[in-house]
Amino acid sequence: MYRYDEFDATIVRERVEQFRGQVTRRLAGELTEDQFRPLRLKNGLYLQLHAYMLRIAVPYGVLNSKQMRKLAHIARRYDRGFGHFTTRQNIQFNWPQLGDVPDILQHLAEVEMHAIQTSGNCIRNVTADQFAGVAADEIEDPRIWAEIVRQWSTFHPEFSYLPRKFKIAVTGAPDDRAAVRVHDIGLRIVQNEAGETGFEVWVGGGLGRTPIIGVAIRKFLPKEHLLSYLEAILRTYNLLGRRDNIYKARIKILVQATGGEKFGQMVEEEWEKIKDGPLHLPQAEIDRIHRYFAPPAYEALPDVDPAFETAKLENPDFARWARVNLVKHKVPGYAIVNASLKPEGGAPGDASADQMDLLADLADKFSLGEVRVTHHQNIVFPNVRKRDLFALWQRLKSARLATSNLGFISDIIACPGLDYCNLANARSIPVAQRLSRHFSDPRKLDEIGDLRLNISGCINACGHHHVGHIGILGVDKQGQEFYQVTVGGSSKDDASLGKIVGAAFSEDDIVPAIDTIINTYLANRTDRSERFLDYVRRAGVDPFKEALYGPAPARRTAAE
Amino acid sequence: MAMASQMITANRLLDGAVVYFTAGKSWSPNFTDGAVWPDKESADAALIESKESVKARIVVEPYLFDVAVTEAGPKPTSARERIRADHKPTFEPDQGSWTGQISG
Numbered sequence: 093m094y095r096y097d098e099f100d101a102t103i104v105r106e107r108v109e110q111f112r113g114q115v116t117r118r119l120a121g122e123l124t125e126d127q128f129r130p131l132r133l134k135n136g137l138y139l140q141l142h143a144y145m146l147r148i149a150v151p152y153g154v155l156n157s158k159q160m161r162k163l164a165h166i167a168r169r170y171d172r173g174f175g176h177f178t179t180r181q182n183i184q185f186n187w188p189q190l191g192d193v194p195d196i197l198q199h200l201a202e203v204e205m206h207a208i209q210t211s212g213n214c215i216r217n218v219t220a221d222q223f224a225g226v227a228a229d230e231i232e233d234p235r236i237w238a239e240i241v242r243q244w245s246t247f248h249p250e251f252s253y254l255p256r257k258f259k260i261a262v263t264g265a266p267d268d269r270a271a272v273r274v275h276d277i278g279l280r281i282v283q284n285e286a287g288e289t290g291f292e293v294w295v296g297g298g299l300g301r302t303p304i305i306g307v308a309i310r311k312f313l314p315k316e317h318l319l320s321y322l323e324a325i326l327r328t329y330n331l332l333g334r335r336d337n338i339y340k341a342r343i344k345i346l347v348q349a350t351g352g353e354k355f356g357q358m359v360e361e362e363w364e365k366i367k368d369g370p371l372h373l374p375q376a377e378i379d380r381i382h383r384y385f386a387p388p389a390y391e392a393l394p395d396v397d398p399a400f401e402t403a404k405l406e407n408p409d410f411a412r413w414a415r416v417n418l419v420k421h422k423v424p425g426y427a428i429v430n431a432s433l434k435p436e437g438g439a440p441g442d443a444s445a446d447q448m449d450l451l452a453d454l455a456d457k458f459s460l461g462e463v464r465v466t467h468h469q470n471i472v473f474p475n476v477r478k479r480d481l482f483a484l485w486q487r488l489k490s491a492r493l494a495t496s497n498l499g500f501i502s503d504i505i506a507c508p509g510l511d512y513c514n515l516a517n518a519r520s521i522p523v524a525q526r527l528s529r530h531f532s533d534p535r536k537l538d539e540i541g542d543l544r545l546n547i548s549g550c551i552n553a554c555g556h557h558h559v560g561h562i563g564i565l566g567v568d569k570q571g572q573e574f575y576q577v578t579v580g581g582s583s584k585d586d587a588s589l590g591k592i593v594g595a596a597f598s599e600d601d602i603v604p605a606i607d608t609i610i611n612t613y614l615a616n617r618t619d620r621s622e623r624f625l626d627y628v629r630r631a632g633v634d635p636f637k638e639a640l641y642g643p644a645p646a647r648r649t650a651a652e
Numbered sequence: 653m654a655m656a657s658q659m660i661t662a663n664r665l666l667d668g669a670v671v672y673f674t675a676g677k678s679w680s681p682n683f684t685d686g687a688v689w690p691d692k693e694s695a696d697a698a699l700i701e702s703k704e705s706v707k708a709r710i711v712v713e714p715y716l717f718d719v720a721v722t723e724a725g726p727k728p729t730s731a732r733e734r735i736r737a738d739h740k741p742t743f744e745p746d747q748g749s750w751t752g753q754i755s756g
Binding site for chain 1: 663665667668669670706709712713728730731732735736739740741742743745
């Protein structure tokens with residue numbers, strides 16, 4: 093993985109000392125809250141419902157074991173013994189004291205981590221496919237490009253005060269695991285007819301109160317032009333994006349107002365002026381970054397491991413986990429392991445300090461010292477020998493990290509919601525907990541099959557509800573929490589936004605409502621090969637409306 | 653409709669903990685210590701007074717919120733303020749989830 097050079101180390105160290113000074117001045121009364129707020133936000137420090145919250149960047153989701161151990165230490169010493177992995181591959185601590193935050197940042201700097209680009213109207217922490225560099229279906233490793241984008245974007249003077257926050261995602265495989273179509277800029281590594289790799293560039297996607305699927309403004313961008321092209325997009329947005337209305341300030345609104353084609357032309361015009369300037373990437377620089385992500389020394393192993401096969405035959409629980417939570421590795425004899433942070437009744441994405449320490453130990457023992465954080469709020473061991481899988485599974489199981497539910501209805505994405513968040517209208521986590529208990533039977537999960545359920549506690553959509561196959565949005569109705577349900581969303585190559593099924597459900601009614609939706613699907617699908625999403629696309633919303641609210645005439649009468 | 657009674661809350665500067673403005677012009681983490689203002693005039697005046705604590709670096713961002721006055725005492729009318737008054741998430745602690753003592 094990438095290691096800091098002297099420049100990286102210096103700017104992070106200086107940033108810690110700057111923030112230490114700012115906190116000292118705030119506590120001494122030399123800065124007012126109005127003056128201090130933008131400074132703390134630029135260091136990832138929010139003020140939430142019950143306490144401060146510190147959001148720490150995990151660039152493109154990659155962590156080494158030393159960094160994970162440091163997060164465990166911070167959780168134990170400065171927080172309440174746990175952290176929350178987020179949908180942007182970051183981690184949040186929910187209870188830090190203001191005076192401790194500079195020390196926390198210093199601890200992070202010691203392991204090449206920080207909280208820069210986790211808040212404010214800047215280019216945020218870049219996200220990427222969690223299986224980068226190891227997936228069997230990958231065209232090219234997106235981490236190299238995510239790192240190049242990180243270096244270009246950090247403290248970029250022209251883009252430190254954008255109209256609004258700006259999120260970039262990179263994926264390197266045809267199977268989009270980074271949700272690039274719902275990002276401000278989404279980069280897909282593609283191959284052209286000549287066999288060269290480059291980028292398909294998507295802009296103007298996003299969720300929040302105005303969910304929009306982005307548009308592809310360039311089908312193939314040669315790699316050496318990546319930064320100049322991104323600069324052209326950002327410059328066009330920075331000049332023309334609205335600053336008069338926070339709800340109209342994201343690039344998606346500008347792209348919609350301008351038209352995708354016209355916006356693309358404006359970017360191309362700007363790009364022509366700068367494409368051969370200082371941002372042109374020399375091959376030597378690409379190669380330099382590439383070397384940080386050189387494949388580790390894999391052992392030459394047969395792809396079929398007899399011990400692994402035997403363990404599966406002897407232990408059905410292990411066999412099920414292996415079937416559900418493993419992903420094909422590009423190297424024979426190895427597997428990609430997904431450790432679920434969604435145990436039955438758990439808070440999605442939460443991990444205790446003890447669990448973090450265990451994940452670090454297991455990374456060292458079984459995965460060449462590295463883990464990944466996924467935007468689905470799980471943890472990945474990218475490099476595990478198949479012969480080690482049974483031992484790894486046993487250790488994970490002992491810490492409730494081996495739930496076999498990857499990609500199933502209980503693998504829920506959930507924002508912190510009204511249990512923590514200042515912006516939320518309703519709680520997310522308790523709904524996720526009840527759903528995961530309701531849908532805990534493995535046979536039921538298998539019967540339902542591939543189903544993504546995402547929950548957001550407010551319209552800002554941190555829980556990505558618009559792109560869940562089933563989405564749940566918490567709303568406030570006169571001081572009471574209600575939940576609006578959508579069906580048919582997807583964040584993948586076939587990206588789509590969910591459609592609302594009808595009136596929102598109360599806290600008591602939301603789990604039965606989801607159960608009704610699932611039963612409607614199971615009763616009406618053509619066969620098991622028709623996934624929930626396929627069924628919604630074929631049948632539309634009406635069967636769910638009817639099952640939830642009664643036949644159409646009755647609904648009309650009730651409305652009248 | 654008659655205006656609801658109101659209370660004043662803020663977050664403490666040092667740790668962000670939820671606090672309530674009391675009749676004695678101080679701050680308490682206990683919801684039940686918070687003073688209730690029955691009308692807009694008294695609530696607005698108290699809010700101005702409470703902001704002295706912002707200058708004194710005790711709290712940040714004080715604001716008024718609605719409460720229903722019942723025989724058992726005042727109750728927040730919003731889910732948000734009901735949760736804040738408890739100083740913790742509403743779900744039970746789990747192995748991988750929140751633990752520890754509530755600051756007070």
